[in-house]
Protein backbone atom coordinates (compact mmCIF):
# COMPACT_ATOMS: atom_id res chain seq x y z
CA UNK A 1 0.00 0.00 0.00
CA UNK A 2 1.34 3.44 -0.90
CA UNK A 3 0.38 6.89 0.35
CA UNK A 4 -0.34 8.14 3.82
CA UNK A 5 -1.57 5.77 6.48
CA UNK A 6 -1.89 5.35 10.23
CA UNK A 7 -2.06 2.23 12.35
CA UNK A 8 -5.40 1.06 13.74
CA UNK A 9 -5.03 -1.93 16.04
CA UNK A 10 -2.30 -3.40 13.81
CA UNK A 11 -4.00 -2.52 10.51
CA UNK A 12 -2.79 0.21 8.12
CA UNK A 13 -5.54 2.71 7.37
CA UNK A 14 -5.06 5.04 4.37
CA UNK A 15 -6.32 8.62 4.52
CA UNK A 16 -6.45 11.81 2.49
CA UNK A 17 -4.87 15.03 3.72
CA UNK A 18 -7.24 16.83 6.08
CA UNK A 19 -9.39 13.78 6.74
CA UNK A 20 -10.35 13.01 10.35
CA UNK A 21 -9.54 9.70 11.98
CA UNK A 22 -13.26 8.90 12.12
CA UNK A 23 -13.73 9.57 8.39
CA UNK A 24 -10.71 7.47 7.45
CA UNK A 25 -11.81 4.59 9.67
CA UNK A 26 -15.34 4.73 8.30
CA UNK A 27 -14.00 4.73 4.72
CA UNK A 28 -12.04 1.59 5.64
CA UNK A 29 -15.26 -0.07 6.84
CA UNK A 30 -14.56 0.37 10.55
CA UNK A 31 -17.80 1.69 12.05
CA UNK A 32 -17.18 1.09 15.75
CA UNK A 33 -13.97 1.88 17.55
CA UNK A 34 -13.91 -0.65 20.37
CA UNK A 35 -14.97 -0.47 24.00
CA UNK A 36 -14.72 2.55 26.25
CA UNK A 37 -13.91 2.31 29.96
CA UNK A 38 -17.52 1.20 30.66
CA UNK A 39 -17.47 -1.48 27.96
CA UNK A 40 -19.68 0.51 25.54
CA UNK A 41 -18.68 0.59 21.87
CA UNK A 42 -17.38 3.96 20.75
CA UNK A 43 -18.43 5.24 17.31
CA UNK A 44 -18.80 8.23 15.05
CA UNK A 45 -21.92 10.16 16.03
CA UNK A 46 -22.10 13.98 16.29
CA UNK A 47 -19.01 14.73 14.22
CA UNK A 48 -18.27 18.01 16.04
CA UNK A 49 -16.48 16.91 19.20
CA UNK A 50 -19.50 17.37 21.46
CA UNK A 51 -20.83 13.90 22.32
CA UNK A 52 -17.57 12.12 23.20
CA UNK A 53 -18.90 8.94 21.57
CA UNK A 54 -15.84 8.51 19.34
CA UNK A 55 -13.02 8.56 21.86
CA UNK A 56 -9.85 6.73 20.87
CA UNK A 57 -6.31 6.51 22.11
CA UNK A 58 -3.92 8.28 19.71
CA UNK A 59 -0.24 7.80 20.45
CA UNK A 60 -1.28 7.12 24.03
CA UNK A 61 -3.49 10.20 24.42
CA UNK A 62 -7.31 10.14 24.47
CA UNK A 63 -8.75 12.07 21.49
CA UNK A 64 -12.06 12.52 19.66
CA UNK A 65 -11.78 10.64 16.35
CA UNK A 66 -14.20 13.02 14.60
CA UNK A 67 -12.10 16.16 15.14
CA UNK A 68 -8.60 14.72 15.13
CA UNK A 69 -6.88 15.02 11.74
CA UNK A 70 -5.21 11.82 10.57
CA UNK A 71 -1.44 12.00 10.32
CA UNK A 72 0.97 9.49 8.87
CA UNK A 73 2.38 7.05 11.37
CA UNK A 74 -0.13 7.66 14.17
CA UNK A 75 -0.75 4.69 16.46
CA UNK A 76 -4.52 4.61 17.00
CA UNK A 77 -6.31 2.12 19.22
CA UNK A 78 -9.46 1.54 21.21
CA UNK A 79 -9.67 3.07 24.66
CA UNK A 80 -9.81 -0.37 26.22
CA UNK A 81 -8.85 -3.86 25.10
CA UNK A 82 -11.67 -6.25 24.41
CA UNK A 83 -11.83 -9.10 26.91
CA UNK A 84 -13.55 -11.87 24.94
Ligand code: FES
Pocket residue numbers: 043044045046047048049050051052053054055064065066067
Ligand atom coordinates in the same frame (compact mmCIF):
# COMPACT_ATOMS: atom_id res chain seq x y z
S1 FES B 1 -18.65 11.85 17.20
FE1 FES B 1 -19.25 13.14 18.86
S2 FES B 1 -17.37 13.78 19.73
FE2 FES B 1 -16.81 12.63 17.99
